[in-house]
Amino acid sequence: MTEISLVRGDITDQTVDAIVNAANSSLLGGGGVDGAIHRRGGPEILAACRALRASDYPDGLPAGQAVATTAGALSARWVIHTVGPVFSAREDRSALLASCYRESLRVADELGVESIAFPAISMGVYRWPIEDGARLALETVRSTPSKVTEIRFVLFDPAAHQAFAARL
Template sequence: MIRIEVVQGDITAVRADAVVNAANSTLLGGGGVDGAIHRAGGPEILEACRELRASTHRDGLPTGDAVATTAGRLPARWVIHTVGPVWSGATDRTPLLRSAYSRSLAVADELRARVVAFPLISAGAYGWPLEDAVDVAVSTIRGASTEVEHVVLVAYGEAADRLLRAAVD
């Protein structure tokens, strides 16, 4: 069974085998978590992402999928980049959000990572309602078949922290 821990703060400072990046499909950096990871990790991450774009992901990383790169200067070995869906009130994109978590854990298994830090995927600029994002994250991680032993859910802000702690306890 996966041990889930909640911390509030900066995901770029979390010590883990792998840190999950809520990336955009270009893999070339952006705002929010994506920008913070690229800034803190340094140019090695961007270079590794460019190599992925040139070789296997010319059209970008599909929503719900995940890939890994070096973590550069982060206190982790790898960054697992995943693209979450943009929230829509008209279309249920929950399966894509679940896939972003599941695929990230599958990539972590391929890397043999045992401790993985996650942000709340899609809950920032992609507009996913916070309570639902928490429910999807926790239920997907708890239900996963994985070798990952410890997941750190990193809350950005007090509301996310409160909701995550309530869902995990």
């Protein structure tokens, strides 16, 4: 049975097997969670992302997919990078957001991960409504078969923590 928990704080402080990065498609760092993970994890993460860009993802990682790299100096073994969709009121992109969580768990299973920390993917600069994002995140991880035994949502923002807590 998988345990799902919520933590209010900084995802880069988590001691887990894998930390999920809400990356941008370039995989080369950015703002928010992505920038924090790259800064705290150090140059090994960027080097691994550059290698992925040079080989498997010359055009970047598409939204909804996930790929793993070293975690560098973080207290994790792996960083699983996934690109969330930008919210659109005109186009339903919820399947892409759900795919971020599902694909991250698939990669985690391939790596033998037992514990994983997720951020609130797409709910920051990509403007996904927090309540809907929390619903999608929790429904997806609950319904995705996985060998991961601990799923931790690490939420920096009090409103995100409240939205996830209401759904948990």
